[in-house]
Amino acid sequence: MSIRKIIHVDMDAFYASVEQRDDPQLRGKPVVVAWRGNRSVVCAASYEARRFGVHSAMAAVRAERLCPEAIFVPPDFSRYRAASQMVREIFQQHTDLIEPLSLDEAYLDVTENKSGLPTATRVAKTIREQIREELRLTASAGVAPNKFLAKIASDWRKPDGLFVIQPQDVDTFLPPLPVGRIPGVGKVTEARLKQLGIQTVGDLQLLELATECVSMNLPEASITARSCRTGRRSPSRPRTHSSATCP
Ligand SMILES: [Mg+2]
DSSP states (O other): OOOOOEEEEEEHHHHHHHHHHHGGGGGGGEEEOOOOOOOTTTTEEHHHHHHHTOTTSHHHHHHHHOOOOOOEEEOOHHHHHHHHHHHHHHHTTTTOOOOOTTTTEEEOOOOOTTTOOOHHHHHHHHHHHHHHHHHSSSSEEESSSSSHHHHHHHHTTOOEEEEOGGGGGGHHHHHSSSSSTTTOHHHHHHHHHHTTTTTTTHHHHHHHHHHHHHHTTTHHHHHHHEEEEEEEEOOOOOOOOOOGGGG
16 A cells, blocks of 8 residues: 555634734734633634733633733634635645545645645645635645644644655654644643653553553563653564554
8 A cells, every 4th residue: 555645734823814814903913813701712813812822712801811912803704714615725726635624724635636746745835835825824734644643743833834744754753752742632631641651652652562562461561661651762672563563
């Protein structure tokens, strides 16, 4: 089976960027997209607002306290949907295999692309340029051999960045990666894993190996488990079980 080429595209501060694009008065200013009110939450925050610690899903009243000079804009989803549709049309010029995650994020499988560009990296570059020039918005993109890594990659140089993980670099990229970078691992899980001595993906890989050794009753179990706790690699030894590598 050939190696897949996946791009994860993530629009930067999407709703806030659409507001800043459409109203020049908002450019360069801390913009918070949210309804006002005690029970309201932030839908999006411009990067200027994020500098004050404001982020999406935060209570709007808290955002107001953190950044009193923020300009609050009520969300207008019809405009965000229209912008999202135009982003989609750009994607469709390059591939039919599109998996949207939300209005501002999607995975594209460009193992074979429609535009005839030689590499996935070139496709990602072109898409970012098109979004900038045609829609006057910015997007970050990650290119990798699978969705999991592409999503990590798009976050790597955010905002307005591109990061590529080549298939041959996966084995060196993953082990030192902090677990907090794994999509879906939030602050709580990260703290809990840290308590167990698990700080990196490499530690998780060792844990998986240890679990496997325990289940197979192999003597390596205790030493591997110990190095998991101390966060140190076990002495290098050949990994004979293909399932022992992750993911
Ligand atoms: Mg986004």
